[in-house]
Amino acid sequence: MKAKDRRLAELRSALPEITPAEALALQQQGAALIDVRDAEEIAQGSPVSAHRLGRSFLELRIEDAVPDLQQTLCVMCAGGVRSLFATEALKRLGYQDVRSIAGGFSRWKNEGHPFEIPTFLSAQDRERYARHLMMPEVGEAGQMKLLDSKVLLIGAGGLGSPAAYYLAAAGVGHLGLVDHDVVDRSNLQRQILHTEARVGMSKVESAKIALEGLNPNITITGYETRLDSSNVEEIFSGYDVIVDGTDNLTARYLINDACVKLGLPNVHAAVYRFEGQITVFWPAYEKNQSGCYRCMFPEPPPPELAPSYAEAGVLGVMPGILGLLQAVETIKLLLDIGEPLVGRQLHYDALSTQFTLLKTRANPNCRWCSEGAEFPGYEDVAQVCASNA
Numbered sequence: 580m581k582a583k584d585r586r587l588a589e590l591r592s593a594l595p596e597i598t599p600a601e602a603l604a605l606q607q608q609g610a611a612l613i614d615v616r617d618a619e620e621i622a623q624g625s626p627v628s629a630h631r632l633g634r635s636f637l638e639l640r641i642e643d644a645v646p647d648l649q650q651t652l653c654v655m656c657a658g659g660v661r662s663l664f665a666t667e668a669l670k671r672l673g674y675q676d677v678r679s680i681a682g683g684f685s686r687w688k689n690e691g692h693p694f695e696i697p698t699f700l701s702a703q704d705r706e707r708y709a710r711h712l713m714m715p716e717v718g719e720a721g722q723m724k725l726l727d728s729k730v731l732l733i734g735a736g737g738l739g740s741p742a743a744y745y746l747a748a749a750g751v752g753h754l755g756l757v758d759h760d761v762v763d764r765s766n767l768q769r770q771i772l773h774t775e776a777r778v779g780m781s782k783v784e785s786a787k788i789a790l791e792g793l794n795p796n797i798t799i800t801g802y803e804t805r806l807d808s809s810n811v812e813e814i815f816s817g818y819d820v821i822v823d824g825t826d827n828l829t830a831r832y833l834i835n836d837a838c839v840k841l842g843l844p845n846v847h848a849a850v851y852r853f854e855g856q857i858t859v860f861w862p863a864y865e866k867n868q869s870g871c872y873r874c875m876f877p878e879p880p881p882p883e884l885a886p887s888y889a890e891a892g893v894l895g896v897m898p899g900i901l902g903l904l905q906a907v908e909t910i911k912l913l914l915d916i917g918e919p920l921v922g923r924q925l926h927y928d929a930l931s932t933q934f935t936l937l938k939t940r941a942n943p944n945c946r947w948c949s950e951g952a953e954f955p956g957y958e959d960v961a962q963v964c965a966s967n968a
């Protein structure tokens with residue numbers, strides 16, 4: 580008897596083996612199914628909802644996939660041999676109830692149990708997003724999720740530039756950009772998507788050139804239009820997150836109202852000279868912890884009392900910082916990780932170097948977002964421009 584066969588016989592007698600049907604039943608009761616085959620084998624099919632960890636990194640990856648040592652593990656390979664060795668390794672790591680699936684995936688498939696053909700990142704994407712793939716909070720599944728996501732940025736200006744740049748770099752697969760403006764030389768102090776050579780070009784066009792240069796594998800949809808009550812819902816629908824990078828109040832109300840109506844998270848930031856703030860308005864999230872923009876400021880002030888930043892001035896770096904925070908919060912929302920900035924507002928004072936986190940609250944009488952409120956309709960405000968923050 581060869582040493583390998585002797586060892587296998589020992590393992591078979593010491594470790595519990597189960598049939599694919601028993602494994603499926605256990606999985607339906609909450610057991611984790613661990614597929615330890617190589618990527619090329621898994622590409623041909625793998626049980627639905629299996630953790631596809633591979634054999635070589637199994638010990639390194641298992642705790643992120645299944646942190647609870649008491650959870651039952653059913654281990655699968657192609658024919659039921661490698662899974663025995665993996666079962667032994669998992670028991671040594673401290674997992675209490677580990678079972679090897681006899682006959683492996685070939686028997687699973689032959690017996691007609693459900694499986695799927697998993698989608699994988701291309702080799703090029705694997706290289707591009709390598710630093711994301713290393714992190715358990717993102718990993719391959721998270722990166723696939725980002726590539727599947729749609730984010731709409733209102734304004735390709737001071738906030739929109741850094742937000743769009745990093746969301747494109749991070750591999751958010753579909754970015755929408757709304758801006759009707761053209762690049763002006765005075766924008767270049769902060770709107771880093773644009774360049775001296777593109778002064779006079781539409782901002783949407785200029786932004787597309789910059790973003791496609793950085794990441795040609797994502798889709799960018801430009802809307803060279805003014806957002807107003809007649810087009811806002813059509814433009815917003817289908818997006819997962821709205822990033823408000825506008826610098827004017829009228830636009831903020833319209834974006835808020837549409838987000839409330841459509842149940843979309845609104846990643847909202849504003850900058851003023853050496854200060855900036857960011858929050859996420861998302862009344863649909865966990866019993867309305869955040870409220871909406873109108874909970875804070877129910878009605879727009881008259882236009883003459885609402886200066887745009889063109890008049891107030893802003894340190895060029897400020898929208899950079901706040902726009903990047905918008906990108907981070909957007910990625911958290913897309914991946915459903917961490918605690919979203921819902922019900923809290925972060926305020927940054929650059930001159931004193933202070934970050935302050937404040938609580939925000941829903942106004943129980945808000946006409947837009949309070950429970951049971953019927954959408955009051957869009958206000959017939961003047962056409963809204965979206966650009967220069």
Ligand SMILES: [Zn+2]
Nearest residue numbers: 871874945948
């Ligand atoms: Zn509200």
